[in-house]
Amino acid sequence: MRDDVQIEVTALDSLRGVDPGAWDACACPEAADGGAPFDPFTTYRFLSALEESGSVGPGSGWQPRYLLVRAGDEVIAVAPLYAKGHSQGEYIFDHNWAHAYERAGGQYYPKLQVAVPFTPATGRRFLTKPGWEAIGRSALVQAAVQIAAENQLSSVHITFCTDEEAAAGAEMGLLHRVSQQFHWTNPGYADFDGFLAGLSSRKRKNIRKERETAQSFGGEIVSLSGDQLQPEHWDAFWEFYQDTGARKWGQPYLSRAFFDIAQETLRDDMLLVLAMRDGLPVAGALNFIGRDVLYGRYWGCVEHHACLHFELCYYQAIEAAITRGLSRVEAGAQGQHKLARGYMPVTTHSLHWVADEGFRRAIEAYLDAERAAVDEEIEVLTAYGPFKTAHVEEQE
Template identity: 75%
Template structure:
């Protein structure tokens, strides 16, 4: 690229950004099919904004950043000014407490992220051919915005490993976390997957599936136009129950699911447990090009093992049937290990304006990474797979 100047702009909303230009950076691969993941597409982020799930009063204030050259958008990032640390799933509460105990003001901070979505994907969205230039421009622009406004910090969460390594070269701090993912090893069907497990784990999963499927009703999977407004009415009840118990207040508004019905239904797989003509439990997944992303679960009736069936085993069934490479089951949960989901590293990047605080966090992250690397190694060794299968995977 020549020395043509790059213009960096912060936007208070997506309405001022060309949808085609954004998606040319966020999901250029969608020109010949499904995007790698739907979470940074214009339609997903716009649904969050239009539904009031982000914006005034939510603690997620949009400040989307774009980089343009001669009027063409070459890069973009979903940037938010955050008034708290909720809905991020990579936790910095201890950093906030330490910063404020030392007399500083941690919030607002800047966050490059997909709100309420602990799924790995590109956060520095670049048009093909501008990968290095675009990311560099976005990082410099976001850091400059933070510095000019005396904002304590900038964070990019659930970025790809490649982005994390590139960001580290630019001087950002690299943090490693952990999730549990299921990987499709070319299984022909669910029984093929079970055959790769140890005898005890295989029997346990079969027992759980039999128990769950005997709850007294039917399990259905819906996507696209199969999902109707009444299904969202039911799922909203499930989501509220889970949100109230986990977070105190649900992150998404009811209107988000109406927006989803309009613009995102082809990106979603809704699994419902139906009994006596009504839904009593459900799990919502988002569909990527080769990954199924488990996102939300809830119920109005408790039935043994139904959570495992709807969230984990039905997702595996779908992934195998559609030739998908993996299932990401969301944040946390070592109970996923016994069900074929193995630990993998997640990545984030961090910048702090205060040099002393930056050095303290850097020291903490070195120790944290050693602990997480060790934990992933240990947990993997305790996985449910037959030893010969584990050796073949390594």
């Protein structure tokens, strides 16, 4: 502990007054060498794009309360904190908690959320400069809880945090929740056929058939990143995204302006896969690129073609990860259909603070039972995965 340094925490409703370099020195110190961050979602450029585009802020239900921790004049830790007026766009569902809390006469909203809006991707949430991990993390947690307590808010939620943060948060007394996603892992495949070689014969044939069906849609599939991306690509993708957003959430989470800003500040962080027919995009999948992970985020189409969703979202992502030497593809929330396509179940983590002691005890008991159920489900699903077992390998 550096006893001679005064620690101060402030909460800001905008990133406009924050130096981008100071934020990123905490959010992605690994990128100081000019390389990619572990993930782009807590970088200044990504969070600022959400804010500047109006995707978060007034009317969105996501009101920024960014936390900055200073040691003297130095920013040593930051966190993307939001006051939430609903539970949309989080992907760690607490709707049942909200209903129970309100049935008991309490007011669940607003609540506080340490998260990347609309992004179910695991990453650091307590963003600290190297050497300040323990002090910075403790200051951020204490500040979030203090803000909630002083404003008589029901709860604080830290979602899709890392394993290390989950363990540290539990030691601080936060409730630990375990959820599940499906990720594809690359042990070092030379190409897509190398991945297929590890599957059982039936699953391998199914994937080849799906790819053949998808690629016979009557056009070509292109992958674009960096300077290959042009404004007109976002015109097309916005139409896809609107259709998907309207069907899934009632309205899109991201505004049209987000994609214009992303073209200027995030295009090197993105991989857009488009199905083109007669020179026009008819479907697309948007991925974000991390240092070692490809993050599948959004999909949409204006024409339905059999298996094209699987091709653009899952198989093209696998090929991109192999080509780029990435170790993993995170394909977003939910979806047991991903299992047959090589995406295996893994645990994800969140942390929670609840003001009401009685409600906290009830949630704690619920989370204990839920963790056991998730562990059991992952074990069962893993056994149904598409990869060869020793017995299958002998038969083949």
